[in-house]
Amino acid sequence: MHDSDRATQTTPNRVTALANSRLSVAVQPRGPLSELLSFTIGLGAAPSQVERGLAGVQEAADRAVALSPGLVVDEDIQLSLFLLYGLHYGSIPNLEASLEWHPSLIAARLSLEAAFEHEVRSLVDVHEPPAPRRKEVAAWLFRATAPQGPPRLPLFIARSATLEQVRELLIQRSIYTLREADPHSWAIPRLTGTAKAALVEIQSDEYGGGDPKRVHATIFAQTMRGAGLDDTYGAYLDQVPAITLASQNMMSMFGLNRRLLGAIVGHLAAFEMTSSIPSKLYGDGFRRLGFAKDVTWYFDEHVEADAVHEQIAGHDLAGSLAQDRPELLADILFGALACLALDDMAGEHLLGAWQRGESSLRRPATALVADRR
Structure with missing residues (x-):
């Protein structure tokens, strides 16, 4: 059925x-x-x-x-x-x-x-897992997350997306990004030593380093408002499809279950390692459509921040955790590949809909913006 x-x-x-x-x-x-x-x-x-x-x-x-x-x-x-x-x-x-x-x-x-x-x-299928040593695990993760070709969705946003389509992108991303970092924070009390310090360092940046105006979720809310959208969490819940919810739900499942500690760490590592280049392209797309810095700030912030975070996540977080607790290695690798798999599915959903001349949402963004006025 x-x-x-x-x-x-x-x-x-x-x-x-x-x-x-x-x-x-x-x-x-x-x-x-x-x-x-x-x-x-x-x-x-x-x-x-x-x-x-x-x-x-x-x-x-x-x-x-x-x-x-x-x-x-x-x-x-x-x-x-x-x-x-x-x-x-x-x-x-x-x-x-x-x-x-x-x-x-x-x-x-x-x-x-x-x-x-x-x-x-x-x-997902983990091929040729590395030895549970910091350097080898980090190298494996960087290879696994290396681009296999041009980043299709970010390039489309940078070069071709319409105003309606970039609004749809924000709506789809709002399910996670208006609560950015929260699913991964469940792991903090379950870690020790270098891995714990690394996660706290990453999360501190995500939460603005003590400045509430620089909390990434707050900056993203500003981007939504600047694009004419409602920044209330869940305002568009009824509009996003199952694959968008699945990506968020997978993070929640990994984070809330202590037995999946390795998976949430691997997920964050892959998430950070695949953010910097797409963020640059997303920012370019919004600038192409005439949006100012108050809207592009979120993406611009992630170009620099995630270039640093990916090194911390790969070596100090995932690599150190695998070295300290080798029994978690398989789930660290699984979590990374699962992140890539569902992100690819979500991205293909958007592109496929747009290439067919359809909305990626359950209801087009133009109607949603009109309702807000």
């Missing part, structure tokens, strides 16, 4: 109710599981409604997994995971905080995570 088939099972009166729901952002369910979760964990739900939802949520999660043709692009499952992770982040304020550790919700999350992780692992 496809997502579209399952979505039709959502009753119209509930869809209408949810559009004006207890949640602080507009969230329409994308299938039975996300519908059930939306009504169960939103603030103000009737106690009887919460009780019924909690009683059936694990069964609904298992059913969603069984029916899914592919979890990475499954709209219902990815929205459901995003809402469950939102309980831990507090990124959507009107999710009921008292339910954060409810056993039924944790059981449902674990069921979804087990299938999601299995599918992500099937997408």
Whole structure:
């Protein structure tokens, strides 16, 4: 059964109710599981409604997994995971905080995570892993993240993207970037020594080095406002597709699960190693369209910052962790390759839609900008 088939099972009166729901952002369910979760964990739900939802949520999660043709692009499952992770982040304020550790919700999350992780692992293949030594691991990561050709999406943004398309890029990126660095910060208390110091150094830069105006998420919010978009976290949640949510959800899964410490470290290493050149091209694209420094600052900041961060992440963070804890080597490499795989899928989704003359969003950006005026 496809997502579209399952979505039709959502009753119209509930869809209408949810559009004006207890949640602080507009969230329409994308299938039975996300519908059930939306009504169960939103603030103000009737106690009887919460009780019924909690009683059936694990069964609904298992059913969603069984029916899914592919979890990475499954709209219902990815929205459901995003809402469950939102309980831990507090990124959507009107999710009921008292339910954060409810056993039924944790059981449902674990069921979804087990299938999601299995599918992500099937997408990558670690070839010729290095010895668990700092220098060798860093060298392997730099080879793995080296460009295999021209960066297609960044080049398109730099040379050809329209105003509507660069707005779509910002909307897609807002799901992570308005909370930039947060998924990786879960790893800090789980590290020691050189690796811990390296992660704190990187994260300190991401959080502005003590200056709230320089927090990267804050700078990105300024970019969104300058492009005529809403910078409220989750404002465009209803518009982004499953692959965008999957990229964020994978980071959350890696970060929240202590057993996946190696994966979140590898993910951050690959993330930093592949940021500098694309950021330069994205900045060029926005300048081509006439945007000033207040909009391009976010991208310009990452050209220099990530050129430094990639060295720290490769050697001091991932390399040192592998050397200190060799049993984590396989997951460090997996996390790096998983980052590349899902980023490629997300990028191809954007390019494919634009090449077909379509929006990459579930609703075009022009309509979203018009709504805000």
